[in-house]
Amino acid sequence: MKLKTHFFHSDQLQSLLDALRNKGYDCIGPQVRDGAIIFDEINSVSQLPRGIHDEQAAGYYSLNKSRSSHFFDWANGPQAIKPLLFSAKENLWQTSQSSGGQLSFNNILPESRPLAIIGVRACDIAAMKIQDQHFLQQQFVDPYYKERRNNLLTIAVNCSHPADTCFCHSTGDGPFTEEGADIVLTELQNGFLIQAQSSKGKQILEGLSLEDGNNEHINESEKIRQKASRQNKQLPAFNIRSRLFEELKNEAWHSIAARCLSCGNCTAVCPTCFCHSEQDAPTLDGLASTHFRQWDSCFSQGHSYIHGITIRSETSQRYRQWLTHKFSSWYEQYDRSGCVGCGRCISWCPVGIDVTESISQVIGHDPGSGNGEKND
Amino acid sequence: MINSSLNPYLPQEAIIVNRVQETPTLFTLRLKFTEQSIQDAYTFEPGQFNMLYLYDVGEIPISIVSDPQDSQIIDHTIRIVGRVSKGMANLKIGDKIGLRGPYGRGWPMLESINKDIVIVTGGIGCAPVVSVINYIEQRRKEYGHLNILQGVKHTADFIWKDRYDKWRELPDTKVLLTADAGEALWPWHIGSVTTLFDQLEFDPDNVFIMMCGPEGMMRVVCDHMLDNRVKASQIFLSMERNMQCAIGHCGHCQYGSKFICKDGPVFSYDEIHQLFDTQGF
Numbered sequence A: 001m002k003l004k005t006h007f008f009h010s011d012q013l014q015s016l017l018d019a020l021r022n023k024g025y026d027c028i029g030p031q032v033r034d035g036a037i038i039f040d041e042i043n044s045v046s047q048l049p050r051g052i053h054d055e056q057a058a059g060y061y062s063l064n065k066s067r068s069s070h071f072f073d074w075a076n077g078p079q080a081i082k083p084l085l086f087s088a089k090e091n092l093w094q095t096s097q098s099s100g101g102q103l104s105f106n107n108i109l110p111e112s113r114p115l116a117i118i119g120v121r122a123c124d125i126a127a128m129k130i131q132d133q134h135f136l137q138q139q140f141v142d143p144y145y146k147e148r149r150n151n152l153l154t155i156a157v158n159c160s161h162p163a164d165t166c167f168c169h170s171t172g173d174g175p176f177t178e179e180g181a182d183i184v185l186t187e188l189q190n191g192f193l194i195q196a197q198s199s200k201g202k203q204i205l206e207g208l209s210l211e212d213g214n215n216e217h218i219n220e221s222e223k224i225r226q227k228a229s230r231q232n233k234q235l236p237a238f239n240i241r242s243r244l245f246e247e248l249k250n251e252a253w254h255s256i257a258a259r260c261l262s263c264g265n266c267t268a269v270c271p272t273c274f275c276h277s278e279q280d281a282p283t284l285d286g287l288a289s290t291h292f293r294q295w296d297s298c299f300s301q302g303h304s305y306i307h308g309i310t311i312r313s314e315t316s317q318r319y320r321q322w323l324t325h326k327f328s329s330w331y332e333q334y335d336r337s338g339c340v341g342c343g344r345c346i347s348w349c350p351v352g353i354d355v356t357e358s359i360s361q362v363i364g365h366d367p368g369s370g371n372g373e374k375n376d
Numbered sequence B: 001m002i003n004s005s006l007n008p009y010l011p012q013e014a015i016i017v018n019r020v021q022e023t024p025t026l027f028t029l030r031l032k033f034t035e036q037s038i039q040d041a042y043t044f045e046p047g048q049f050n051m052l053y054l055y056d057v058g059e060i061p062i063s064i065v066s067d068p069q070d071s072q073i074i075d076h077t078i079r080i081v082g083r084v085s086k087g088m089a090n091l092k093i094g095d096k097i098g099l100r101g102p103y104g105r106g107w108p109m110l111e112s113i114n115k116d117i118v119i120v121t122g123g124i125g126c127a128p129v130v131s132v133i134n135y136i137e138q139r140r141k142e143y144g145h146l147n148i149l150q151g152v153k154h155t156a157d158f159i160w161k162d163r164y165d166k167w168r169e170l171p172d173t174k175v176l177l178t179a180d181a182g183e184a185l186w187p188w189h190i191g192s193v194t195t196l197f198d199q200l201e202f203d204p205d206n207v208f209i210m211m212c213g214p215e216g217m218m219r220v221v222c223d224h225m226l227d228n229r230v231k232a233s234q235i236f237l238s239m240e241r242n243m244q245c246a247i248g249h250c251g252h253c254q255y256g257s258k259f260i261c262k263d264g265p266v267f268s269y270d271e272i273h274q275l276f277d278t279q280g281f
Helices: A010-022 A122-136 A143-150 A199-206 A215-229 A240-246 A252-257 A265-269 A315-334 A355-363 B036-041 B083-088 B123-138 B161-168 B193-199 B215-227
Strands: A005-009 A026-033 A036-041 A052-057 A060-065 A089-097 A103-107 A115-120 A152-157 A183-187 A191-196 A276-282 A288-295 B012-023 B026-033 B049-054 B058-063 B074-079 B096-103 B116-122 B146-154 B173-181 B207-212 B235-238 B266-268
Touching (some): A005 A215, A010 A026, A010 A115, A010 A152, A010 A191, A010 A199, A036 A060, A036 A115, A103 B096, A122 A152, A143 A152, A152 A199, A183 A199, A191 A215, A252 A315, A276 B058, B026 B036, B026 B096, B049 B074, B049 B083, B058 B074, B058 B083, B074 B083, B116 B123, B116 B215, B123 B146, B173 B193
Parallel strands (some): A026 A115, A115 A152, A152 A183, B116 B146, B116 B207, B146 B173, B207 B235
Antiparallel strands (some): A005 A191, A089 A288, B012 B026, B049 B058, B049 B096, B235 B266
8 A cells, every 4th residue: 555645844843743742642752861862752843853963883872963954864862662662660560468467459550641752763663563562462461561552653754864883774674664653754855754654643644734745755755765775784694593593502602791791781772672570669667569560681690590590690691592582582482583673782782792793703604794584 | 260351460369278388498388369259260270380479579480289170279389499488488377478370381181181191300390290190180091101200309308208109009100209319218219210210101102201390300301201212292391480470571481482481381392302401591
């Protein structure tokens, strides 16, 4: 199905935010804070990182002035959608104990409000679809994630300036959002192409005064796509999925582990990592206790704890667990790789470990030749 | 029992109806949901587990050892290891805890009808298979030869002598017990479980092996069975990993692509043989 494409001028971007607010959405958008692009509440387009460009490399992230006055001349920041749906820390239920020792258990469901997030990338939409699979489409539905997901409207902006760490074209997840968002924008020289990808998105568009997108706009957009698809970083071409498990005893795991701090930054910024731990927080008076969950990492000491034993005591074992899960066992779980090519784990690794290089080190093929699914 | 449209994370209150001190470090809690309608609706299969919650402290996964036929009581045998189990050991009859479950896939009781059965356990690994033995006892004619092989490290670790004595009396049933380190008055075998393999009675083409315990022990049993023409698809293992949510969300129990909490904890050997006994998984 060919989706209808519309156009609006750059100075009308505020009316999109206003339309969302009029429909009852609180808006979340990108903004510069503490030297990075982060997502938080936004009311005015003046808060957007206009004329800002990001420079990313292994263990490196820096914002600079861009050569244009575009709103979206950057690739991504450390987080986007994941914390909005799968909260970094949240209460699950509370229990209280009566004087007679009776326990009562009460749900604590999130007080969710309609949220519209603007400026997310194709990689983030792809990651959200994976988290949807994990939290919503298995035997058990996660009521916390579901509540927030039902209230989220996504406005993707196609990526025009992938960073040097990006490899979404290699994983097949970008740079353009083909489906899965509610609305998708492409920033052109003088305005935006806008397209609804869902009925929710369509309703928003109906309230805006839009021109029809013409061939010139579409050609310009196509050029942006082609340029943004030329990414230097790629996954090795050969069958990563089976090769990783053939190389469990490879020496490379140890040489990578010699650099890895086991800090878990990669899993914290990864938009698909879903591990979380559950704990209890008793109140000071001892009359109640709150059971909460928070993000956990397979790089933590406690992740593999079992009755007095730590299954993965070595960093090499933890890195191997992360990589083999993300790029291999994930296929059996969710029918695709767990990597969307956003490159965050590369930029935000304090010692600059590059996941694409790690894979090629382990499986013995050069990076930069494909999508990792070719059979040799 | 689990209504997945409700919050699958939320426990229900249960009461300790009875408590048995099995050894200094091992105890059994006999539980019942406070709410009778929840108890009445509760059913489980041998090999499944529940999440038990100790007030103010947290949850632990514990396999169910009672008989699925008994609709009014749910037994859990617990070893004192961590914060939760230590605290639970201090609970008394009448105390309340949280309970949710059952979770996971249990033993292949229907698939193994008319087959010979070999049950091998080590340490207190016997807990997850007690319900299997009870199940077969109730339906003794539906199964072939029954072999129960239990190994313990020290003779003091051996519990439930009465039950083994009773099982020994079942028709067509062999009970083999061994301790790695023998002591005075230990009437059974001394040595590892492997030293008793030649006493097992089964038809390799028509047998189901069910085991739990240390993975090193299970490795030895698997190798022995495979060498004796038993197919990998006839060998079943109960696996353990860190479990916090029990519903396949928290990620801790992942074993390759498997979530032990929901895809297991019981697996056939051909489902997990590629990773089995690989350090770090």
